[in-house]
């Protein structure tokens with residue numbers, strides 16, 4: 001068989017020498033021969049994963065990122081859409097020596113977190129600065145398939161991983177695993193522990209990025225990630241100034257949900273098998289943070305009940321911005337800067353509105369980038385006032 005899912009170390013035979021009819025267990029089969037596999041370096045291999053006939057195929061480009069390779073496991077129609085819309089990552093090359101020499105981050109071991117991403121001594125980042133850009137090695141389906149056979153799903157995901165050239169395969173397999181002790185299939189563990197979710201071309205994907213996946217979690221993160229919808233490159237961006245030697249963190253949880261310390265502890269343990277040791281999870285700040293988060297939720301409900309009254313909208317938006325500032329939360333603030341700008345403008349408070357619009361623009365510049373619609377709209381509003 002091309003691949004034994006119970007023996008992940010078994011490399012797949014070249015596709016052309018793996019006739020599917022001789023397989024006892026594997027359901028992998030070659031796609032219909034085409035005149036070429038462009039842009040793929042292997043002929044796509046497909047399998048039916050559910051009784052309804054959902055089909056997944058593996059598309060590999062072994063030349064991607066100067067030979068590190070990329071495999072995409074997806075519905076063939078979704079990948080066709082990628083290609084038609086120019087969404088395929090393309091033949092990215094790795095940074096050259098000069099670009100590499102400029103990097104200000106490093107991967108270091110941490111006594112409680114495995115390894116993590118840190119600012120090099122003597123270097124720092126400003127808010128909005130791109131810390132690094134990473135490219136995927138493996139793109140896997142994140143959607144569920146009704147009645148799917150887990151073994152069949154895992155087998156095609158393994159095919160994608162093992163079809164990568166050695167460098168990409170090792171970089172991916174060396175990523176952290178957090179569920180080994182529970183006997184979870186290694187490919188599932190790699191995804192659960194490291195993947196970034198991305199929606200594109202009508203599909204939802206789990207994407208593995210060998211460098212960005214080294215970032216540890218903080219409930220009050222100092223960095224954010226952004227996926228480029230065309231190249232599928234992932235950028236890590238500083239949310240605030242990050243000083244020399246500091247660790248760079250993103251949040252694994254939705255920062256806009258303002259979950260309590262107990263809810264966060266449960267989610268982090270269930271998916272990533274760790275207990276967060278930060279001040280607002282188990283340190284001296286827990287009770288103050290939990291109280292503030294309850295207040296934030298209450299204030300958001302009051303804002304939702306404002307029924308379009310601009311005075312109420314301004315009042316509750318300002319209250320939320322103060323509470324979020326006290327909590328150290330940057331990411332969810334954008335919409336409240338915007339609401340404060342609109343409401344004060346409506347009330348004829350043009351000077352105040354201009355100040356909020358400026359803050360909103362600065363916020364979106366950092367979080368979504370200067371080219372984002374939100375940043376442009378707030379820039380226009382600021383100029384108009």
Ligand SMILES: C[S@@+](CC[C@H](N)C(=O)[O-])C[C@H]1O[C@@H](n2cnc3c(N)ncnc32)[C@H](O)[C@@H]1O
Pocket residue numbers: 112113114115116175176177178193194213214215216217218272273274275276277
């Ligand atoms: C995406 S990986 C992050 C990189 C990982 N530390 C490594 O060595 O490659 C996620 C895993 O890192 C560890 N981790 C992340 N954030 C942590 C934190 N705040 N405290 C403790 N462990 C953490 C957990 O083991 C988690 O399952």
